[in-house]
Amino acid sequence: MTAMPEGSADIVFRGGTIIDGTGDAGVIGDVAIVGNRIIAIGSLNDISGVKEVNIANKVICPGFIDVHTHDDQVCITSPRMTAKISQGVTTVITGNCGISLAPLAPGNDIPQPLNLLGQAENFKYSEFESFVQAVQKSVPAVNIASLVGHTTLRVGAVADLGNKATPQELKLMQRRLKNAMKAGAIGLSTGLFYSPSQAADIGEVSALTKIVAEMGGICTAHIRNEMDQIRDALDEAFQAIRSTKVPLIISHHKCAGVKNWGRSGETLAMIDVANRYSPVGLDCYPYIAGSTIIIPDLVDGEIDILITWSEKYPDVSGRYLKDICAEWNCSEREAAERLVPGGACYFQMNEKDVRRILQHPRCMIGSDGLPSDPNPHPRLWGTFPRVLGHYARDVGLFSLETAVHKMTGLAARTFGLMNRGILKSGNQADIVIFDPETIMDGATFDTPVQAAQGIEDVYVNGELTWSRGQHTGKCNGKYLSGNAN
Template sequence: MGRPMDLLLRGGTLVDGTGAPAREADIAVTGGRITVLPPGAPADAAEVVDAEGQVVTPGFIDVHTHSDALAAPYDADAGADAAEAVEDLRLAPLLQGVTTEICGNCGTSLFPSLPERLPELAEHLRVTFGLGPIQPAVDFEAFAAGQDPDLRRTHLASLVGHGTLRAGVMGFEARPPKPGELETMCRLLDQALSQGAAGLSTGLIYPPGTYADTEEIVALARVAAHHGKPYVTHLRDEMSQVETALEEALEIAVRSGAPLQISHHKTAGRHAWGATLRTLPRLERARAEGVDVLCDVYPYTAGSTVLHAMLPPWTSEGGVGALLERLRRSEVRDRIRADIGGGVEGWENTVGNGGWDLIAVAAAQTHPEAEGRRIAELAAERGVEPVDYVCDLLLAEQGEVTIISHSMREDDVRRVLASPLSMIGSDGVPKPGRPHPRWAGSFPRVLGHYGRDQGLLPLETAVHKMTGLPARRFGLTGRGVVRDGAIADLVVLDPATVRDGATFDRPLEVPEGVGTVVVAGRTAVRGGRPTAVRAGEVVRVR
């Protein structure tokens, strides 16, 4: 080697991210790149990590996050406690071994938009991301420029969110786009993908994405296909109509030619429990027929999203301001109750499929006493009907409330985790308050609880689902596999002790067994504790 090494990981067992059997190897890092050495090879390094009895893997790739705004400057008026809470959120992925996050999921990204739509879009994004005022961007380059490198603990790639794209061109109207509007949407998408965005995402339960029909999505997915980038979708229904929604996604993939990624695949709510017995074989059949379809999954039976997504889609037509104005009116609340009770065609209706007793408040900035508690209990305590409690809370919080929905069954989660088509994504919603523990625990939970303790996945397979498979799916060249010349994003962990520490009561508890994390060749976690290194970059996918 021409120059002394910056870092040497000596004596460990290499699980290289390809799914191949583990082997003994030393890993050298020079200039941010990897060289794989025979065990015990003589070497001179500025820093040596003794990895004896440990496993060395590629840095984990979280394929599904909502961390778009975490490295944007936080509201200076929010106070020291809030700033500390946000820093804890920034650290959570890194401390579990994540070195690259993919944001822009479920149809919401911080870009693109026509300039004149930016103010209205900013209000929508404030409610979605919950980190104070959010500045949307006209394109991917402006988004990348808005990421503060001093706040960037991990690398970040971003999809183009269809809901943001739609709102950035035609606002929050519940109608098909006019031909000129669709042409503009396609143009902005093409530009963003050319600049390095990783693909197109939809969130077809969320306004304004839910207002789009199949034809609109096919037209946009064709743009993604032209760039060889995936169409990533939160299905139109993950509950009683999940199989119908899955067929729509497969139709879009076939007609557009885009690779298809099913986001956080689940079959939630009592009417869909057990449906993975049908959905997973359907995906395998589609692959056999030539559709490039994969999925991701988080290792929990509860999901998390914004509270207003529990209301019928018509409530959000016109944007956040229109939503809040409607919720003041008693006749609107009566209509919401009726729609939840009877259902609305094409609407997922989470509450109707479960109940307010399964939904807990995760983040409500001015009502911290509600965080961690179920809606039904909170409403009963106040002596009001749950819909009225929800509407009042949304009004008090200016729409900015996040919830956790306990809607899935363990056997379905296990089936998706074990599927050869799945990779791991946290679906983390990093907001202060009491967020879902998946933001801090997903990857060690798969390795420890499901892999080692329950024997659901061999270590090599679990690591592949976190590294090599997502890197290939999202075009993350040089990442996800430990090989000569690869980018030096690395994790050293103890396979005997690695486990998640995060719980619903303590959602940011640090995991056990993750000792060293290297980001771009620099040691970002040492002895399980973060260093001062902030080496994360915005990743451009070409």
């Protein structure tokens, strides 16, 4: 490769508002990159670019980091990752909610909620290393970092999922977790809410967090209960990491169910107290509805439930449960029981709680999108532009700089993603250019597969991957291995 003349760059972005991801106020200036690295930021009159891009009246910032995804399978089978790259996401964290594609040997039964990731044939990676190799071979459009799911470990090691692990089964899970982290996993996720892991006690989870602490990783928790027993569930999550002081993230924090609306002040205070003793953060998506498998116990007659898919009744996708039960002349719960297995959106949060949680200084942004869902929650396509356009610009919930920090610098620091999340010389050239006046999510519950507006260009490791509403076809994502990424 021919050396570039001194004072030159591959690309110089000129005259944009630089929001660097630290939370500091934006400034007008230039950004220069060579290859996959940023080489200079500021007033760069002494640097010329092979390509010069005028970004006046636009914002240039780090690529967004989606800290809570279920993209384990789609990043391999559909590596263009259009749902993410179109909204400015350049890095995703997979393996959340206790479910990951690996390590799990072929031939195991795949209970719910593992089917949120794919079919039984997709679970073919006995060793985490083979999953990493599959990601690297696919060359996805975005960077991938992955957690190991506690439920995945249990399904592969525990003979009776209705009981806590035996000492021998626990040792097997510990060994597989350690091997996975050696192979590149960044930590452990738990999902005690879901039936395959409900029998696990604090001792089982704590034993696994010791491995995470030893390997310098992080833990995320889809807690056991986000409704009436949310205090107990939070305490359980805090206790599980107390002896190791491993960093903990409370996943998609919410106060679900009408009776619990307004409790976010209480739960956030608990998180703040726990953070005094060991690092505790959280993530949130900017919607009042969540989405997961159809769970009849969540049918309370008070909230709206939108069915996204049903294996037995595929024609009900996109219809509300109340309309289905009226047509079937049965109760909502009876209809839900008939529709299993399937997926649904549950309108179970209050807007005031969502806003209070989003405002928390340690709250990051995670879409929790389900890419295999045929009629997905709009968060899959719209989360990040919605935070920027609706909550920052239109509602004024926080500044644009704070919004960008939550989805870049804060996320990179929390998950140990080195040289990413902040625009500075030497860092990776994961870059988003957007129009602050027009950025807005396009996806809705009626039409959920819609690209956002206002995302101009997206660069992943220096490669232009999304431009003016179109995927360029260039995929340059990397697998980010633990603390060595």
